[in-house]
Amino acid sequence: MKTVLMITQKFPPFNGVGVLRVTKFVKYIQDFGWRPVVLTCKLQENHLDAVDEKMLDGVPEDLSIHRVNAPSLYDVYRLVGGRAKQGSFSLSKNSLASLIRSLFVPDQYVAWYFTGVRKAREIFQVENIDAIYSTSPRETPHLIGRTLHLKYKCPWIADFRDPWIEKQHRPKRIQPLEQFEKYLEKIVLRDADGILAAWPGIVRSFEPAVEEKSQVLTNGFDEEDFRGLKPHVFPKFTFLYAGSLFKELSPLPMFEALDVLLQTRPKLRQKIQLVLLGRQDAFVRDTIKKYELEYCVDKIPQIPHRECLEYMLGADVLTFSVPDKQWIPSKIFEYLRAGRPILAIADQDSDAVQIIARVNPDLCFASRDPGHIARYMSNLVRNRGVSDCEIQNNRRLWAFERRHLAKQLAHTLDALVSQV
Incomplete structure (x- = not known):
């Protein structure tokens, strides 16, 4: 050896x-x-x-x-x-x-x-x-x-x-x-x-x-990391962002869309939440305050990796944000394995979105337009997300x-x- x-x-x-x-x-x-x-x-x-x-x-x-x-x-x-x-x-x-x-x-x-x-x-x-x-x-x-x-x-x-x-x-x-x-x-x-x-x-x-x-x-993703996990049970319809979030990742449309959604459907204020799992910079914290979203944004500090995976499995929607068309955050592969709907604050032709589309073209919605994102969020909440994607027989997924x-x-x- x-x-x-x-x-x-x-x-x-x-x-x-x-x-x-x-x-x-x-x-x-x-x-x-x-x-x-x-x-x-x-x-x-x-x-x-x-x-x-x-x-x-x-x-x-x-x-x-x-x-x-x-x-x-x-x-x-x-x-x-x-x-x-x-x-x-x-x-x-x-x-x-x-x-x-x-x-x-x-x-x-x-x-x-x-x-x-x-x-x-x-x-x-x-x-x-x-x-x-x-x-x-x-x-x-x-x-x-x-x-x-x-x-x-x-x-x-x-x-x-x-x-x-x-x-x-x-x-x-x-x-x-x-x-x-x-x-x-x-x-x-x-x-x-x-x-x-x-x-x-x-x-x-x-x-x-x-x-x-x-x-x-x-x-x-490591399949062994997912063995024996129990999806986290959230009390509300949950959009989950896993990982550090800061200004350079261009996350503003996500918060703008959440504001639009709650302005147009105020009854959802007590029914949905955005969970930020990790660290945030001052820009993100100030943006949450600017749109008065503190009541529906739950900021959770860094947690053990397996617990993070349980949060992914239990969330209704997983989300990420990229600053350009080339950057591919490592979280998307565990997102794919979790099999939950994915909301990408990204261009449709970005490399990250294209990887997801090759594995499952119906799993991801990508946009930087707050109005489009808000409508997608609204449809997901109305339909309570979508069913899990097929995991075991997806050869393109197992390549990762x-x-x-x-x-x-x-x-x-x-x-x-x-x-x-």
């Missing part, structure tokens, strides 16, 4: 959507001839509200996990007198924190490049590493992966869950640092033996030479199962190693 060193800034018991991809690769890749060894950061104080021990369920019991110290923006922020607020967006919105954050390239955890490389060298001394896998965001793992690749001549795959330079929430930097970060992205893309992208739009942003060695390996995706990663690693 070959061995792959998997470098990721976050790993369970840290809970978060960004952790799922690498965790499921670790869980299943051993079935296809690859033993994973994980290099990651120790949990920081500001992460303690996002711990879910059950995220380790299914991970090989003998998995070798190496955790290193990772001084971060939070440490610098506290040193200069700031107060980091756990579990919120307030830190990044604070002017002092934003200034400090802009000075760290490529991210506020860049200090773990040094502790990570040092630990990785120890790993290479005791393990026969056949390949390296690094994942972002955050991007520091790619810098660690590149350094190890050049030193040990070991095949290396860089996995991008989101774009780098073009990603949402990238801090504004002074010009020299901006150019330096672009240089870092350039050398990572140039030197990696293979590039993985979680959605096609990432690959489209690459230069032709990089695109040739890139492949799309989407996110997905996590074990199948791990098999594809293993085949990619096999191909790279065979070229050495």
